[in-house]
Amino acid sequence: MTTIYDIAKRTGYSPTTVSKAFNNYSDVREKTRQEILEAAREMGYLPNAHARTLTTKKSWTIGVLFVEGTGAGIRHPFFGAVIEDFKQVAVEKGYALMFISKDVGGKQSGYLENCRIHGVDGVVVLLSDYGDPYFQELLESNIPMVILDYETAQAHTVCSDNTAGALQAVEYLVSLGHRRIAHISGGKGTFPGKQRELGYIAAMESHSLEIPEGGIVEGAFYSLESGYAAMQQLLALQERPTAVFASGDLLAQGAVMAARDSGLAVPADISVMGFDDIELSKFVTPALTTVRQDTALLGRRAAEVLLSSIDEGRGEMQALVFPVEVVVRESCAPPAEE
Amino acid sequence: MTTIYDIAKRTGYSPTTVSKAFNNYSDVREKTRQEILEAAREMGYLPNAHARTLTTKKSWTIGVLFVEGTGAGIRHPFFGAVIEDFKQVAVEKGYALMFISKDVGGKQSGYLENCRIHGVDGVVVLLSDYGDPYFQELLESNIPMVILDYETAQAHTVCSDNTAGALQAVEYLVSLGHRRIAHISGGKGTFPGKQRELGYIAAMESHSLEIPEGGIVEGAFYSLESGYAAMQQLLALQERPTAVFASGDLLAQGAVMAARDSGLAVPADISVMGFDDIELSKFVTPALTTVRQDTALLGRRAAEVLLSSIDEGRGEMQALVFPVEVVVRESCAPPAEE
């Protein structure tokens, strides 16, 4: 492995000068720099990131805290899309991404601990359970951080305007003529779930529509299965709703399947609307009418916020909220005449 | 930041002993170790991975080479699933995962270079374009490596039995009574694409079935759009095939949509079969009959192969091939009477 010492020996300069040549110090003569760079190329020199980090305290590494345990992980359609765009700008700026787990080598250690051990310069958080004590510990720390799908004054946050999204969704259903609109809520603990539920309630109130007794059902983990189960509950209601707004696309799709299995046609007999616009939503039949989040924008802006927080200190915490839009497809229609 | 020197000072032992205490050397007395560990805990000591790596030459980091550029990246449904399981066993064994890009900080540098700079202990490769010269460069190197969805004698490889899968697919279609079976092939450059096409051809021959002129169409990037276009070509054929075997689920789904847009019902008028069994395949209508790859197994075994290659030297190259299975759902049926 070639080091700056080897280059120094070969060119006759000191290691100091060699190092400076690579780091574009203004006090090495252009001719000298060229000589050194040329030698480095010939010798196949590559800098050692660990040695550099050891002295500079800067690792050029960003920790990625990704949903663990639920079995979704990297597969998670929404977070997966966001992180991909995040990665693009981070890499562009010279950073590498590293997954931070809480149990490494079978030892329970926690996110913060692993961040410290690896000396990451910052962290991007994409979790669904923000109650996790290990996450809280990280949150208390002073590591530059950006969190997705969550809001807190303790860190920069980036999320979609869930409340407004839910509002728009209900608006749309109302505009089709629906009045008995039920809601399949996201998991209790999730931030977007709460927001969307709030938006739903607010929208119903603003139209003076009554929320049917039992008209809000919780679906766990945003999973297809829980959407299915939730829909079964809704269909068993005294007065069956004519439209259902689900907090996630998978929940919605589960609802569609439950309706179908009960002999109801979507959207002829009952309308179903989702949230997220994950990839599969345009392929299912009927294609899902939903609320689209701009994942590319979320990812990109999250990266920008984090990087500038790394460069310029944490500064004022930013809570970025991005607008969403209703994507009309085939799963909603005016209610059937009664 | 607490270091072993701080602990040494506080406990009165030397840094050496402190280091040994952490590394479970047998020559520190149990009582001493306890004292040191206790002090470390009180002082909030955490080891510095970079310093450790610098001396030991072992980074406990695995580089992940993930499809770039096509826009799919982490979203890629198949690779995403595989890497998730890979990650699980790697983390379990104490490794962290780091994404390796070829252009960092706007500089074109290449995979190998970045692996060296970060001193990764090994690399897992999930690419679709294995012709990339930067990948070739990496392949020539001696970095422990496991490659997915590819075969070469130069590295350990893990893939599904694509040929057999294609064979089984055709078998199944034949068993339903189909004889005019067309194929939508994967991209020219992809390894699984070639394998599956070969399997298709072999299967057709073994049944003495003629491959219709123009009955093999290439779909680029395994994308929905190219599946759609390919299907349009097939439907325009003199004698329309009664069944189409597509090299990927997205291709297949595109084909289904093309058929539908041409006024054909799937599977009543034409059967469509896919490959991969990505998540959405069970949600579309008709649910896609396809060939399932065991992504969990692929990921897990890939990790095991890589880790043992790291521990015990590269050794004999292994080419692991895993069986696949036909998943019967709704998109295939016996051909219509003529």
Place this chain on the structure above:
DNA sequence: AGTGAATATTAAAGGGCTTACATTTACGGC
């Protein structure tokens, strides 16, 4: 020539950890 200011180069000190090797301590046996 001599001065001072600017420019170019280097020595040396870390950064936090591991490890080969050296040294000290403990202890049973004579």
Place this chain on the structure above:
DNA sequence: GCCGTAAATGTAAGCCCTTTAATATTCACT
């Protein structure tokens, strides 16, 4: 009491790089 061995601990060098402060060189100008 002294020796030898095994067990426990310590010294010091080294991993590769950066950075501060000091030294050397150049050059313009009296």
